Amino acid sequence: MKISDRIHILTSGKDGIGMNNGPDATVYLINGGEECAIIDAGYGDSTEAILNEIQKDGIDKNRIKKIFLTHAHADHSGGIHNLSLALSTEVFAAKETAQAITEGNEQFMSIDKAKQCGMFSKEFKFQRHNVNEINLSADIRIGDIILHALLTEGHSNGHLVYWSDINGKRCLFSGDSIFYHGKISLLSTWDCSIVKYRDTINCLAELNIDGLFPAHGCFTLTCGSAHIQRSLHYFKNLEIPPNYNEDLW
DSSP: OBOSSSEEEEEOOTTTTOSSSSSOOOEEEEEOSSOEEEEOOOSSTTHHHHHHHHHHTTOOGGGEEEEEOSOOOHHHHTTHHHHHHHHTOEEEEOHHHHHHHHHTOTTTTTHHHHHHTTSSOTTOOOOOOOOEEOOTTSOEEETTEEEEEEEOOSSSTTOEEEEEEETTEEEEEEETSOOGGGOBOOOSSTTOOHHHHHHHHHHHHTTOOSEEEESSSOOBSSOHHHHHHHHHHHHHTTOOOOBGGGGGO
């Protein structure tokens, strides 16, 4: 689904814009002209639907060269093995995320916790896949678009966001770091940290973004920085921003 001149949504689950009823995080495609890239890969059940969406949107799959993961949680990375094989892409992530997915380390991904609370099925088995460590200091070229990766922990260790100036607007693909209305995603997992989250929101506030494209819930093409400032306001007042996950119960 094309949502702007250069940005498409390939799938989004029941906690996103509802293109399917599964646990998929929203999967974005960035169209850089001669080359395209995908951000996140979904849970795994929707790989065929993602490929169909690429075709429906008129994107030549041979132009898709790279997949970038925001973090290791399986609603973002569970589909990486099949999707990468289907598209013959390289995959990139932060160091800890790359290592966990390459090894298939389900404990790092808190898959056991996700199964216990019913987020994932008891039968779910993560398919490991070789992932490259991203160079955080280097610009990432996707055709005529330059993408930047930024380490933004708090929701989980090894969490990245990706931002780019696209057609005169600064766009942020925020994963699970920040959501519409300034919400954040705190989980009772081993690596979730409110202190790291505070630092992340301070860092994101400096980007002065226009388009906010989170992995769950609503996105916006304009005034994205207002949502980050709303979250920052809570932290500055020694409070904790609203938790996105509360809306799911």
